[in-house]
Amino acid sequence: MNCDKCGEEAVMHAAYSGLHLCQEHLVRSVDKRVRRRIREDGLVPDDATPDDPTTWVIGLSGGKDSVVLTKILDDTFAKDPRIEMIALSIHEGIEGYRDESLDACEELTADLDIRHEVVTYEDEFDLQMDNVVEKDPENMAPCAYCGVFRRDVLSRYAEEYDADLMLTGHNLDDEAETALMNFLEGNVEQMAKHFDASLGPLDERTDQDHHVPRAKPLRDVPEKEVALYAHLEDLPAHITECPHAEEAFRGEIQELMLGLEDDHPGTRHSIMAGYEEMAALAAEAYGGDDEKFGECDSCGARTARDICRKCALVEAVDAV
Ligand code: SF4
């Protein structure tokens, strides 16, 4: 098949749009969707100037998504003096997995000449995910611990770097899965939180004072296209999956969604379109109610309990 834009040989067919695209036009089309999302979400503040630039922290894991995001942000904004970018990688202490993906991060950030910081669970919490999984004091899935630690690290370092925005590489499949999970769990409050934390345009979010806001500029691009982009652009992405990955429910949802997408191309896009609208309404209904939050007695993080979840988990792991 040939590219619908230029007649060169096509490298992909997107069933949801009907388009066949060649390498160049696929890359352009992904770039365009990411830039449009950045515009629509209002990620570059009007008042950012070369003297008072805005600071973006990019969560860089070394997987294809964050690598592609970093590359596109660098292509688009490296020469823009209103924006400073820092790539932040986290080493969770997962033997045989994270070392290699960090190599990919280092190669990429050296190529792009972008500031790169690495923080480790070892330094931050005096623990490694491999040990946490072994001890498992709370009888939870590995990702449940890891996610709490990651959020803590990200929010503290975002503050330390005086970040205005935290950007992550979630793609369309990731977001549509999360949306479906929230639907199927009947969790409207979670939809509101999702909107306020990372989904809504920056100026429409209701709870803006307490966290560095997050954004996901790749969230209009299907996973396959992100993978193809990384491959075609020869980016140093690490593809092995984490040995502790076992989010069982997400796996089921993923299969369900890909089946629906096969039979009804465009399903992921329509899930997200409807979800965003509902999440915005939910955020309006729930938003701004944060009086119950205080500071963690142990680390000072914002929490609704005496001791934050991260401190409780570190304590539980240490006690085993
Ligand atoms: S898959 Fe789970 S355990 Fe592995 S790095 Fe990601 S969140 Fe952590």
Ligand SMILES: [Zn+2]
């Ligand atoms: Zn073409």
Ligand SMILES: [Zn+2]
């Ligand atoms: Zn704490």
